[in-house]
Amino acid sequence: MNVVLLGPPGAGKGTQAVKLARTLGLLHLSSGDILRAERQAKTQLGRQAQDFMDRGVLVPDDVILTMMMDHISRPEASGGFLLDGFPRTVAQAEGLDERLARKGARIDIVANMVVEDADVTRRLTGRWSCPVDGRIYHEIYSPPKAAGRCDDCGAALSRRKDDEPDVVRQRLRTYHEETEPLEAYYKARGVLESIDASGTVEEVTDSLQRVCRAR
Ligand code: ADP
Ligand code: AMP
16 A cells, blocks of 8 residues: 655654554655755765755755655665655645556545644744654654653754744745645545544544554
């Protein structure tokens, strides 16, 4: 099964993807995490992406499509994958469908995580993450056991530069203009399942498991 998690920044895609990938046996591919790893490694791709990411706008479609197809084509993804943060434009979705069709594959379900801008803003401005293993926390909603330290590896937690309020506002504008049209795109293809993502992490996990298991 190949799944897409759709939703605004801060909807909880990364939080849920880790759990869902584990229970469904899928490879979790987050375009944002892949880009941040490329930046950290100072690759050409990372350097190309950094200015777009810092401004809260999208990295060009051709760059993202090539990057994501490289990961989707690896043997680890052959048992099914869970996409988080990709596709983010209709052009990316069309490119993905075309390339998957050439391999005889398809997207089976698009879980659309619906949550208000005010909620995601609160989530993003309180987000902390572990720079070593990527685990996501929130200072109020999912605090670490020891302040400022990852529960799993003890590393010092950090904030994302693009979670500053000004950049969050731009990322939400980008989402409404460029990514929201994907709801109609996937609805027309009969794969869209919208779920209420405004509840607790556990409530959202239950809704996602339910729609994925029903397919
Ligand atoms: P996304 O990957 O969609 O940008 P994240 O999974 O990184 O979102 O979550 C954004 C922030 O919101 C994190 O700080 C996370 O701990 C918190 N969060 C995730 N899901 C929920 C939820 N259901 N309720 C409250 N906070 C949440
Ligand atoms: P995220 O971690 O999903 O919030 O993504 C962080 C940033 O990476 C975004 O604001 C974009 O600049 C870039 N990015 C991630 N995924 C994509 C994508 N599918 N298309 C274009 N840019 C992306």
